Amino acid sequence: MELDFKGIQVIGFDADDTLWVNETYFRDTEERFAELLEGYETKNKIDQELFKMEMENLELYGYGVKGFMLSMIESALDLSNKSISQQTISEIIDLGKQMISHPVELLDGVEEVLEKLKGKYRLIVLTKGDLLDQERKLEKSGLSQYFHHVEVLSDKKELNYKNLLDHLNIDVSEFLMIGNSLKSDVLPILNLGARAIHIPFHTTWAHEMVNEEEQVNNHLKLNSLRDVLKYLEH
Incomplete structure (x- = not known):
């Protein structure tokens, strides 16, 4: 199955273990x-x-x-x-x-990728966790300037994504999600009809692991965030 990313207008980024180490x-x-x-x-x-x-x-x-x-x-x-x-x-x-209070450690290539995509796409952060802690990490990361919107969700299930995309007037056909978790960043997005890129982190919380029967092949899996530039116009 050949995947293309034509028509993408908005790119959502997970935060923990996608933008920085967590x-x-x-x-x-x-x-x-x-x-x-x-x-x-x-x-x-x-x-x-x-x-x-x-x-x-x-x-x-x-x-x-x-x-x-x-x-x-x-x-x-x-x-x-x-x-x-x-x-x-x-x-x-x-x-x-x-x-x-731990310093924020950006993952390799993050700022380079955001710099090249800024202005070409509407970039947003879609993460889950404690609001105060995630806001603190984003501020310490120095990445705030690249994003049009930041949303800290209580969870990342289909309904959470659907409600947010509706609220932000984002068409699923124009949305791409990038993240390290199949369970939270890929499967719910694909079920909504949007597109996703999976960039695994070397350590995965047991709660975020998926069974073999839940594995899907209609998304792009990359080794590094830098690799997304090969597939997106910039």
Whole structure:
């Protein structure tokens, strides 16, 4: 199946692990969290229980560092049978604060690509997570100048995308989404009749993984954001 991108007027970019590094910091923090609790359980068990807690809390806390921090605290209480020390709880909170204050690390080629596409397309950011945290990262990234609109969604399902595209008066036939997650950035977009480019990041959160039967071939998969310039007019 040959894919073309003629008629594209608006390009949506995911933020975390598409424009800048994100998941790596979560994995590093999980390692440090497991070290704090190594006296209570094995690392494998700690990882499993933390992920389970995150999934249980998604509907309450949503995506982002703050919900992750609360899930770490709850997991620590459960795994220690509520005997965890106040000092350890304080250290867990510090882990979350360190994630929030971490410098923004742009992925290779991001600014070069945005510079070449600016003015040719209407560029928007479509991400999910904590509003304050995502706004902070965008500001620190220095990329705000390239985007016409920034939207932080509570989730990235078909209805979320449809409502936003309708609100912004964007025709699905003129929209292209670029992101690192098949589950959040590609499948919902294709189901709406728009086009998508998948640029995998080397680390993927388990919640964002899709089953083999959900794999699709009517989208473009690239190794680098820089590669999109081969397919788009600029």
